[in-house]
Amino acid sequence: MISKAILTALGIPEAVSDYCHQKERELRPAFQHIEEIAEANQAKVLAAFQKHRVSENHFETTTGYGYNDLGRDTLEAVFAEIFRTEDALVRPQLICGTHALSTALFGCLRAGDELLYASGEPYDTLQGVIGIRPEMGSLADYGITYNQVELTPEGLPDPEAVVAALKPQTRLVGIQRSKGYLVRHTLAVDEIGSIIRAVKAVRPDIICMVDNCYGEFTEAIESTEVGADLCVGSLIKNLGGGLAPIGGYIVGRHDLIERCAVRLTAPGLGKEQGPTLGVNRSLYQGLFEAPSVVEAAVKTAVFAAKVFGDMGFAVYPGPEEVRHDIVQTVTLGDPKLLEKFCEGIQAASPVDSFVTPIPWDMPGYGGAQVIMAAGNFISGATIELSADAPMREPYVAFMQGALTWEHGKIGVMKALATMDVLK
Numbered sequence: 201m202i203s204k205a206i207l208t209a210l211g212i213p214e215a216v217s218d219y220c221h222q223k224e225r226e227l228r229p230a231f232q233h234i235e236e237i238a239e240a241n242q243a244k245v246l247a248a249f250q251k252h253r254v255s256e257n258h259f260e261t262t263t264g265y266g267y268n269d270l271g272r273d274t275l276e277a278v279f280a281e282i283f284r285t286e287d288a289l290v291r292p293q294l295i296c297g298t299h300a301l302s303t304a305l306f307g308c309l310r311a312g313d314e315l316l317y318a319s320g321e322p323y324d325t326l327q328g329v330i331g332i333r334p335e336m337g338s339l340a341d342y343g344i345t346y347n348q349v350e351l352t353p354e355g356l357p358d359p360e361a362v363v364a365a366l367k368p369q370t371r372l373v374g375i376q377r378s379k380g381y382l383v384r385h386t387l388a389v390d391e392i393g394s395i396i397r398a399v400k401a402v403r404p405d406i407i408c409m410v411d412n413c414y415g416e417f418t419e420a421i422e423s424t425e426v427g428a429d430l431c432v433g434s435l436i437k438n439l440g441g442g443l444a445p446i447g448g449y450i451v452g453r454h455d456l457i458e459r460c461a462v463r464l465t466a467p468g469l470g471k472e473q474g475p476t477l478g479v480n481r482s483l484y485q486g487l488f489e490a491p492s493v494v495e496a497a498v499k500t501a502v503f504a505a506k507v508f509g510d511m512g513f514a515v516y517p518g519p520e521e522v523r524h525d526i527v528q529t530v531t532l533g534d535p536k537l538l539e540k541f542c543e544g545i546q547a548a549s550p551v552d553s554f555v556t557p558i559p560w561d562m563p564g565y566g567g568a569q570v571i572m573a574a575g576n577f578i579s580g581a582t583i584e585l586s587a588d589a590p591m592r593e594p595y596v597a598f599m600q601g602a603l604t605w606e607h608g609k610i611g612v613m614k615a616l617a618t619m620d621v622l623k
């Protein structure tokens with residue numbers, strides 16, 4: 201229990217705290233399922249560390265060209281083990297999820313090829329990479345064409361429509377697991393598998409790539425276990441466990457990882473180069489802690505769904521739904537309430553709690569202004585408790601993360617307190 205004095209210090213009225221604690225009690229059964237998944241993933245990670253004999257010398261650093269970085273190479277083997285893939289590229293030189301996805305797409309595609317997205321509109325920054333939104337150096341700029349198949353009205357994959365959209369020049373099918381800035385169903389690993397099986401049945405040559413951002417460790421298996429050739433994500437989201445200061449990963453088939461590596465570095469260099477500049481220890485420790493950090497984030501998301509959903513706000517997914525990513529949407533329906541929600545999340549942060557977030561023109565998110573609440577240890581790390589939203593109808597907050605469940609809970613209480621809507 202939090203004492204009255206501390207609640208006052210945090211600016212959380214007792215009525216808010218009482219209401220939220222009641223909601224927490226109602227969630228106990230839902231939390232048990234989340235804990236079981238975390239346990240399975242913790243065991244999987246530990247087994248991978250032990251099999252690859254992770255040792256203190258792997259935390260050493262390299263500089264310059266980074267030849268023979270044993271820590272880096274072993275970490276890649278550990279990632280490949282966890283994802284059950286032939287190979288992995290896990291690098292601090294991959295700056296973010298967009299960069300890792302861009303590297304994978306440019307690595308695999310050549311002029312004249314077509315990229316087909318099987319999950320509807322891709323994440324905002326990817327639209328620039330692909331050239332849906334004109335950007336210098338996009339895939340379109342290099343003569344790579346694009347097509348997309350929408351999810352069904354229920355938000356489910358449509359494998360038949362994907363197969364019907366395949367052309368002789370289709371080279372890669374992209375599947376985005378999480379919702380991005382859309383209020384849609386997040387794809388379960390099983391549902392991703394249904395798309396891949398349909399594609400491979402008619403065209404085994406096509407590369408199936410999954411944008412795994414925000415989905416890692418929310419289930420006990422990853423999409424590479426249901427046939428994905430490549431799976432891509434960011435280390436300042438789930439798999440960095442809040443400790444990785446930078447990085448992205450690409451896991452999958454050996455021949456494809458080679459193609460991605462020469463795109464990241466240079467033809468002829470590939471995986472051989474890439475110094476780790478002292479970050480290995482954080483990448484290992486972050487990966488080790490990731491199952492329990494993801495558990496905290498999923499509990500926080502479910503809790504927010506319960507707290508705001510029971511007050512009448514539209515929340516997606518609902519509190520009882522099984523999760524496939526860490527993102528929770530809360531539809532505020534009003535720009536002022538949306539700003540207050542984000543203000544509350546920011547005010548509950550361990551860092552920069554005194555700052556007021558305001559909407560701005562964020563690079564890569566062409567169009568609407570974006571408001572972001574993130575009082576972070578690692579700049580922009582959305583595995584830490586954060587909320588962001590494009591300032592457009594119907595004013596939906598996308599919140600995610602929390603390094604600990606206890607902090608996530610306080611963050612949600614503070615958002616509610618700042619909105620000042622509890623009657």
Ligand SMILES: *Cc1c(COP(=O)(O)O)cnc(C)c1O
Binds near residue numbers: 298379
């Ligand atoms: C976060 C995210 C990305 C990549 O974003 P970065 O900010 O570049 O790491 C890509 N796809 C989805 C679905 C995401 O959620």
